[in-house]
Amino acid sequence: MSPRVGPSGPLSREKIVTTAIGVADEVGLEAMTMKRVAERLGAGVMSLYRHVADKDELIEAMVERVTGDYAYPDRRGIGWREAMHVLARRDWAAFLAHPWLLSATATVAPPFGAASLAAMEWALSALDELELPPPAAARAIMTINNYVQGSARVVLGGRRAGAGDDPGRSWRQRLGGVDLDAFPHLGRLVGHPLPEGEGDWFAEGLDVILDGIQARGRPHLA
Amino acid sequence: MSPRVGPSGPLSREKIVTTAIGVADEVGLEAMTMKRVAERLGAGVMSLYRHVADKDELIEAMVERVTGDYAYPDRRGIGWREAMHVLARRDWAAFLAHPWLLSATATVAPPFGAASLAAMEWALSALDELELPPPAAARAIMTINNYVQGSARVVLGGRRAGAGDDPGRSWRQRLGGVDLDAFPHLGRLVGHPLPEGEGDWFAEGLDVILDGIQARGRPHLA
DNA sequence: ATCGCGTTGCGTATGCCGTACGCTACGCTC
């Protein structure tokens, strides 16, 4: 009755994760349903559960996969500051390529898979030269991660509002009906076209953070 | 047959929002279901929809309400730096008191209600003395918001893991089975008890960001 | 060959979810 394997060979955890990522990329995380993933695989819904405990575990695996895909290069020869820029640009690219990552990583429990740990290790070692106390270094990484996440949210929010690449545009749109006279600063902000491109806006904000971090590191004491 | 009003008087949008916040506080956002809210109000499920368009709108209203509850004090007499600490501590308190805020505000669309706009206006005006270009000021606020959000996530993640108030504890727990020799920096981090309390850890991290912001402001040029 | 068994695929069914639709009963105003 039932063919043992579907049109694309037998199921596997890897294939399921790959397909789920594709679905989430296209229709968003909330519309990524087990049924849709199974359909795209030419499989029955319940077949997925032979390879994945539940949907949450699948999402975790998706995050791990993407994190692994954006592995970090050898760090030798580049300074901590450039390393942080690399880190931030990688994550930034990942968030823009896979918008669902924003929701998936916004849960209270941070990811603890091998790829995530490796990324954290890479980032921490890049900060060695600053000789920060370990908790301060970890906090610095967290701060950068959160900055990237927040910036990506702004840009993606703008994209969804159909505002092209200008992060300010979406605000202007949403604020259409608001009484801007009551909020003079917001009004001034809305009237301000970003003098730089989206990438520069992002990188400059990162440098603000890095300046703060640098002031606490060894070069500061020397 | 059906009494026109429930045991607690007629329904109202306000009462629904209040009750929903209570439910979310107790059972979490994902378990905050229309049915549960209605039950607690002694009302039928569909009655809620006379006052609220759909669940998303209800959640938005909840966020607005909480944002308004944590209104900001008069700013006269305090410097921008202290103002940012006030801002951060308020948000911090809100996130810890209402853990669901983390998920609710992690969507791509930032809240645009009156209370949220007022909060943004307050923060922007507090930065006036730095004379930053408006986009840079907005970015600074965003950075701080994201920092608060991320720190709250760490602390709440630890709480959920039953680790009391030490943010490092939960990491240690989760990393139990991991090969820490492969990640020396993570190992060092795990072995490190936070030398400060949770509040100091948070405030110090904020100061790191503020240092970076200050370096771009007017006092820096003077 | 045949049997037995572990493994993989999946159909069916359950319970919960948000919510569309339309009825009911009430408080008005004339």
Added chain:
DNA sequence: GAGCGTAGCGTACGGCATACGCAACGCGAT
């Protein structure tokens, strides 16, 4: 007391994740 606007809500629907158990196969032991 007749008509009507409105708040409450019962019922029903479609979609969701997933528990359970059967079916079809691969394969080593007999």
